[in-house]
Amino acid sequence: MRERSVVQTRVSIDGSSFVLAPSQDIEQLCDRLEAAVTRTGRVVLFVTADERRVRALITPSSRVVISEEDVHVDSDDAVLSLNGSGSWDLL
DSSP: OOEEEEEEEEEEEOOOOOOBBOOOHHHEEEEEEHHHHHTTOOEEEEHHHOOOOOEEEOOOOOOOEEEEEEEOOOOOOOEEEEEETEEEEEE
């Protein structure tokens, strides 16, 4: 078995947390979040790891935190799956 890692990105908006899809462009999402705040509010769309499309109303009083974490995978054959709590499970 060979160990490898993938980056898991999580966005928390006013206490609700979402694991983002690996295909989600984080820099573009940050730009859209910043633009929403300067316009006193705007709906921002993003896609989660389980393919849900989330629309969040972002206002100047919204609290948004984006975090990235390296998740280690121990096998070349392992499959990552998102569990109900928003964490990765190995199948």
